[in-house]
Amino acid sequence: MTGQATGRTTGQAIKSIVLETRLSGALLLLFLIILWEVLPRSGIIYARYFPAFSTVMGALLEGIRSGEILKQTAISIYRAFCGYFLAIIIGVTLGTLTGTIRWVSDLLDITVELLRPMPSVALVPIAILLFGTSNSYNISIITFGCTWPIFVNTFEGTRSVDTQWIDTARIYGATRFDLLRKVVVPAALPYIVSGLRVSLATSIIIVTVTEMLASFKGLGFFIMDTYNGYRIPQMYSGIITIGLVGYGLNWLFMKAEGRLMAWHKGWMAKSV
Amino acid sequence: MPGPTLLRAEQLRRTYIRGESEIAACANITFSVNKGEFVCIVGPSGCGKTTMLKCMCHLLKPTAGKVFVNEKEIDRPPKEMILIFQDYSRSLFPWRTVLKNVLFVLEKKRLSRKERLDIARSALSAVYLSGFENHYPWELSGGMQQRVAIARGIAFNPDILLMDEPFASVDAQTRSDLEDAILEIWSKFSQTILLVTHDIEEAIYLADRVLVLSGRPSEIREEIQIDLERPRNQLTTKEDKRFIEYRHHIYTLIREEGQKCEIAGI
Numbered sequence: 001m002t003g004q005a006t007g008r009t010t011g012q013a014i015k016s017i018v019l020e021t022r023l024s025g026a027l028l029l030l031f032l033i034i035l036w037e038v039l040p041r042s043g044i045i046y047a048r049y050f051p052a053f054s055t056v057m058g059a060l061l062e063g064i065r066s067g068e069i070l071k072q073t074a075i076s077i078y079r080a081f082c083g084y085f086l087a088i089i090i091g092v093t094l095g096t097l098t099g100t101i102r103w104v105s106d107l108l109d110i111t112v113e114l115l116r117p118m119p120s121v122a123l124v125p126i127a128i129l130l131f132g133t134s135n136s137y138n139i140s141i142i143t144f145g146c147t148w149p150i151f152v153n154t155f156e157g158t159r160s161v162d163t164q165w166i167d168t169a170r171i172y173g174a175t176r177f178d179l180l181r182k183v184v185v186p187a188a189l190p191y192i193v194s195g196l197r198v199s200l201a202t203s204i205i206i207v208t209v210t211e212m213l214a215s216f217k218g219l220g221f222f223i224m225d226t227y228n229g230y231r232i233p234q235m236y237s238g239i240i241t242i243g244l245v246g247y248g249l250n251w252l253f254m255k256a257e258g259r260l261m262a263w264h265k266g267w268m269a270k271s272v
Numbered sequence: 273m274p275g276p277t278l279l280r281a282e283q284l285r286r287t288y289i290r291g292e293s294e295i296a297a298c299a300n301i302t303f304s305v306n307k308g309e310f311v312c313i314v315g316p317s318g319c320g321k322t323t324m325l326k327c328m329c330h331l332l333k334p335t336a337g338k339v340f341v342n343e344k345e346i347d348r349p350p351k352e353m354i355l356i357f358q359d360y361s362r363s364l365f366p367w368r369t370v371l372k373n374v375l376f377v378l379e380k381k382r383l384s385r386k387e388r389l390d391i392a393r394s395a396l397s398a399v400y401l402s403g404f405e406n407h408y409p410w411e412l413s414g415g416m417q418q419r420v421a422i423a424r425g426i427a428f429n430p431d432i433l434l435m436d437e438p439f440a441s442v443d444a445q446t447r448s449d450l451e452d453a454i455l456e457i458w459s460k461f462s463q464t465i466l467l468v469t470h471d472i473e474e475a476i477y478l479a480d481r482v483l484v485l486s487g488r489p490s491e492i493r494e495e496i497q498i499d500l501e502r503p504r505n506q507l508t509t510k511e512d513k514r515f516i517e518y519r520h521h522i523y524t525l526i527r528e529e530g531q532k533c534e535i536a537g538i
Binding site: 271 | 349354367377380411
């Protein structure tokens, strides 16, 4: 009886602490927004370059109403996703091959180590020469940049699969392909997923930069275009939108990960 | 009454290279297991028991020697024989539920979905794990996890079950429970079992026949027929005069082998 009562009190205490931190987090955000509203209005900072929160929100709502922002967002997301998915296919395939076949990793090692540290945006001129300013230009660079985290994590994951899982599967008659599909890839999945998470953020960065540099569509283009046209509130609305897109995609990713990788969390908690 | 020979190892040898020298984990292992028999192999620790078992089912290629299952020489893991490992946590798949771990071994068989489910469920109920189908293995205790591994083995329906120190990672109470569970399965399914252990009492308690290994490089030092009534009982069997004599004899053998190893500096 006493134990139960104590348990409940602790539970409530924890709940209220969580609630309190959430609340103070929201309060901080509110405070920053108020600052953002007050400072430009009071003339403490230059309102033309740093328009007030309400002005930016006005521009954002106008952009949404006219469809302009939504159209540019859709284009950016489309490009980011295309590049991201190509990177998944290439990264997981190459990572699995190098992680499981010795001669492939010997063959690719030096080339990969030389290409991997290269900043993907350094390839912009090459991609423009190859693809002009078509979607393929953005997508190719996103693919390049997003492949590496996925590749490296898949490689590490597939290489560190416990040999006893492999032995177990072989005992029960698994073919090489079965081993890959039913043991190696699921066992490496926690690694692969963390590569996917890093690459998702990378894809948003690269799509923005490539669009800023050489595109006539997309949120990156929109930000630079409004900047050049001196439409400063619109520029801010573009920046906020890309931030929200990144936040939203990451949120979706975490939700999906929480559901699909529940076994891993529980297993890790047990085996530590 | 021994049935026909099911498993036969002939002059099995496995060596590995360390630096300049070639070290033999096991040398010249020859023995056979008959259909329906429960055979235990005991040996001093570190005498290459696991290596020997892995060679038996061709997870490792033997350096020399042959293994026959149903009088056919094997050159890959044979589907008539499976191996249950000591470390259940590294052989059960943590991303699959208990039921799906068992279903794993049925996925290569030509069976309908319903047949697979029926086999998996009855294998789990044979080890008293009905109701845990949808748990993940790591949610269960060590003893329960090893029973999942055993259920997976019997669901595959092999002719012979090899077990590598299957009860070495659980506490004493769970251990004797698991010993009785495996005896029950052995008689219920008319299985043939070859179990390797370092525990002398466990070997005598379970086996029809005990093979005593020498130290490294290991060979079969002696073969002892165990004449104790079945069903066996954790208390009365272990109090039997013959049980104590067997224990005395095997203990002496293994101690001699252990001392030889120490003198040789292995």
